[in-house]
Amino acid sequence: MTQKLRIGKIATLLAMLEEQERASYSSLLQDVQCCEGKVGSMDMQKVISAVETAVKRSGLIQDGIYRETHALYHAILEGLEGITRGQWAIGEMMRTVGLRFAVVRGEPYVDSGEGEWIAVAFYGTIGAPIKGLEHETVGLGVNHI
Template sequence: MMSLGKIAVLSVLQTEPEEVKLLDQSLPSGYKVYKSKVGSMDSAKIFAAIETAAKREGFISSNYREEHALYHSILEAYHGICRGNAGLGNVLRSAGLLYSIVRGPRTVGCADDGEWIAVALYGYMGAPMKGFEHEVLGLGMNPI
């Protein structure tokens, strides 16, 4: 069964051929999906990249309710990849991440629950030196 969080996580983990198959299943069920990448030692740049993409791609409109739901989805996913220690540059960590944004129902056939937005982050985090990083994964989702 397809669900918002599952689509977000699978999208961020899959390679292009697998992702096309996932999109073919997701779009007819009412999900909108976007995937890209971001890397930085500055958490503000990661948040800004995801927020900018969400606005540019039409995932949210410029109103408080939608921006707030997106912000908290990013924050929850970010909290997951930072293991509870929200911060990068100030503790000399860098991140190279893929991210996905998904908007739609929480689960297929659950339209009476309203629209939700999810953000998944996957990639590598560690000391800003090649070979000193490890994999990370985070997911956040909120109602709009």
């Protein structure tokens, strides 16, 4: 069950790298599907919805297939747990996030029987809703489809 792709690493790099930094990493994207986006909010549901909407619009998952939506949802929640340090709240705790996200879908294992997996990475800032009082944060969630 050796891994052939590190979809979590790829997602994290995509979320963290600026556009001009990405050129040297383009070879990592050959065997995966991905989409990216940005979201800023004090509402956790808006963050979840932004990722889900971007993924569905890009065709990364099939909207009518429950297991794909379910896998995405759990990967999002796992990534947000890292962002919020296990306290699943932002606005309720008077904090806001400004995040870039990347979602990567692929077959990370050599054995094709292991199927496809999805990784959701977030990178950005979290903090009090006062400009300049936020700090960096990162989160990653990986789930099987």
